[in-house]
Amino acid sequence: MTTSEYDVIVIGAGPVGENVADRLVQGGLTAAIVERELVGGECSYWACMPTKALLRSAAALRAARQLPGAREAVTGELDVTAVLSRRDSFASNWKDDGQVSWLESAGIDLFRGQGRISGERTVEVTGADGTATTLTARHAVVVATGSSALVPDITGLRDARPWTSREAASAQHVPARLVIIGGGVVGTEMATAFTALGSSVTLLARDGVLPQAEPFVGERVIASLQAAGVSVRVGAEAAEVRRDADGTVRVTLAEGGQVEADEVLVAIGRTPNTRDIGLDTVGLEPGAWLTVDEALRVVGAGDWLYAAGDVNRRVLLTHQGKYQARNLGDAIVARAKGEPVDTGAWGRHAVTADERAVPQVVFTDPEVASVGLTVAAAEAAGLRTRVVDYDLGWVAGSSLHAEGYQGTARMVVDEDRRVIVGFTLVGPDVAELVHAATIAIVGEVPLDRLWHAVPSFPTVSEVWLRLLETYGR
Numbered sequence: 001m002t003t004s005e006y007d008v009i010v011i012g013a014g015p016v017g018e019n020v021a022d023r024l025v026q027g028g029l030t031a032a033i034v035e036r037e038l039v040g041g042e043c044s045y046w047a048c049m050p051t052k053a054l055l056r057s058a059a060a061l062r063a064a065r066q067l068p069g070a071r072e073a074v075t076g077e078l079d080v081t082a083v084l085s086r087r088d089s090f091a092s093n094w095k096d097d098g099q100v101s102w103l104e105s106a107g108i109d110l111f112r113g114q115g116r117i118s119g120e121r122t123v124e125v126t127g128a129d130g131t132a133t134t135l136t137a138r139h140a141v142v143v144a145t146g147s148s149a150l151v152p153d154i155t156g157l158r159d160a161r162p163w164t165s166r167e168a169a170s171a172q173h174v175p176a177r178l179v180i181i182g183g184g185v186v187g188t189e190m191a192t193a194f195t196a197l198g199s200s201v202t203l204l205a206r207d208g209v210l211p212q213a214e215p216f217v218g219e220r221v222i223a224s225l226q227a228a229g230v231s232v233r234v235g236a237e238a239a240e241v242r243r244d245a246d247g248t249v250r251v252t253l254a255e256g257g258q259v260e261a262d263e264v265l266v267a268i269g270r271t272p273n274t275r276d277i278g279l280d281t282v283g284l285e286p287g288a289w290l291t292v293d294e295a296l297r298v299v300g301a302g303d304w305l306y307a308a309g310d311v312n313r314r315v316l317l318t319h320q321g322k323y324q325a326r327n328l329g330d331a332i333v334a335r336a337k338g339e340p341v342d343t344g345a346w347g348r349h350a351v352t353a354d355e356r357a358v359p360q361v362v363f364t365d366p367e368v369a370s371v372g373l374t375v376a377a378a379e380a381a382g383l384r385t386r387v388v389d390y391d392l393g394w395v396a397g398s399s400l401h402a403e404g405y406q407g408t409a410r411m412v413v414d415e416d417r418r419v420i421v422g423f424t425l426v427g428p429d430v431a432e433l434v435h436a437a438t439i440a441i442v443g444e445v446p447l448d449r450l451w452h453a454v455p456s457f458p459t460v461s462e463v464w465l466r467l468l469e470t471y472g473r
């Protein structure tokens with residue numbers, strides 16, 4: 001067994017772990033990172049990147065088909081082999097050489113293997129060949145071990161060899177029939193992708209489609225999925241799953257009836273990767289999400305253990321995890337150097353945006369882009385709100401962008417402060433519009449000042465002016 005000492009040890013080299021380590025080294029500390037699979041984590045190989053690659057070509061084709069002139073030039077169908085091959089390259093063919101080189105260039109030491117906390121400021125790494133290395137940290141240990149797909153206890157499901165998001169994102173063939181359990185982000189994105197790739201898709205959305213979003217979002221996505229041929233079963237619950245000897249999967253529904261498919265994808269949320277990371281050695285419960293305070297310190301574990309990214313359950317998104325990583329990395333550096341740390345609201349080391357301004361884009365057809373609070377969330381937070389909706393199809397830029405453009409924008413205003421606290425867009429290509437709303441919310445820009453932020457004509461962004469006009473001056 002060998003022992004090495006670093007200022008900080010990071011467990012998990014996903015996007016969050018990598019960014020924490022980078023900030024630490026840029027701040028002058030030494031950092032070791034421990035990874036048991038591929039450097040780059042879920043996002044690079046089985047989540048964000050490959051799924052968006054699966055979706056993008058079909059989206060471009062749809063966009064061309066919505067425009068006279070371009071439409072006539074599209075004479076063929078989606079080339080599924082080319083899409084899968086492009087997806088493979090976006091997943092770096094499931095090899096992490098590029099990310100390993102980046103770690104080297106950033107001055108971060110990589111230890112491959114399962115990392116387990118084995119006491120205060122100590123992490124033991126067990127390599128694939130059984131070799132053990134003990135790492136000790138002068139200042140802190142950061143857990144950034146992420147999350148995995150949650151597979152529920154539905155009778156027969158595990159024996160039916162279900163797909164999780166991993167198998168969907170890395171699929172090497174397109175099943176003729178796909179049944180998806182869960183109407184959330186993974187369920188709707190994968191229904192969009194696989195129906196475009198040629199699968200006959202059934203979506204079992206027990207709790208509705210994208211139920212966390214503004215209600216008009218689910219309505220529009222359901223309509224569009226149905227128009228694309230997806231069978232959307234709102235309220236349907238899978239009670240039993242069986243795979244026949246010939247490979248056919250049969251999902252029996254709680255309300256009666258059966259859906260037959262070639263593959264079943266489970267997309268009902270995530271579970272934290274904390275089962276085997278030595279939490280018991282520091283008095284914490286293995287398998288639980290790690291609860292953190294405003295400084296991202298793990299509650300109940302002393303002042304040396306931090307958790308960032310999916311594993312702390314604050315926000316399960318790459319960009320928000322990386323935001324936590326940057327601010328946490330800088331805070332650890334500041335503490336190590338005896339410099340002041342500011343975790344007060346919007347402070348340099350705070351993660352205030354996690355509560356007030358989380359942007360998310362769902363790459364369905366149409367796209368959904370939102371930031372901040374929904375009306376329901378704003379009211380639950382006790383805010384006196386005014387809601388302004390605008391039909392994106394009425395904006396000159398939208399009608400130029402696509403024939404028969406359909407979409408909606410909603411602005412939620414805190415009436416007491418006259419600032420925007422929530423913004424939701426649904427419509428073709430709205431993804432790139434949401435950052436303006438993020439800036440307005442984070443900057444707490446008063447509505448009176450927003451009248452001076454003039455959107456270019458004729459762009460879809462002119463919806464900002466229309467929303468202000470509808471709100472009134």
Ligand SMILES: Cc1cc2nc3c(=O)[nH]c(=O)nc-3n(C[C@H](O)[C@H](O)[C@H](O)COP(=O)(O)OP(=O)(O)OC[C@H]3O[C@@H](n4cnc5c(N)ncnc54)[C@H](O)[C@@H]3O)c2cc1C
Nearest residue numbers: 012014016036041042047048115145146309310316317318
């Ligand atoms: C299908 C899908 C699509 C998604 N699309 C998007 C998207 O478009 N945009 C977006 O913002 N988010 C998206 N997400 C969410 C995003 O993938 C996660 O929020 C992000 O990956 C979290 O990063 P992380 O670093 O916290 O964890 P992870 O990416 O899960 O990385 C954790 C790393 O830790 C390693 N690890 C775990 N335990 C140990 C251990 N004991 N020892 C050593 N190593 C360990 C793992 O192998 C892994 O490499 C998507 C998620 C899914 C499932």
Ligand SMILES: NC(=O)c1ccc[n+]([C@@H]2O[C@H](COP(=O)([O-])OP(=O)(O)OC[C@H]3O[C@@H](n4cnc5c(N)ncnc54)[C@H](O)[C@@H]3O)[C@@H](O)[C@H]2O)c1
Nearest residue numbers: 152182183184185186187206207267268269316361362363
């Ligand atoms: N574009 C993106 O930003 C993107 C894309 C994919 C995933 N993600 C992230 O990955 C995470 C996981 O996505 P997800 O879709 O698995 O989770 P999710 O929480 O978005 O959706 C899961 C859905 O399944 C439903 N559900 C829960 N238990 C169920 C059960 N037993 N039977 C049927 N339905 C059930 C829930 O009500 C929910 O609507 C999300 O938190 C999301 O932020 C992000």
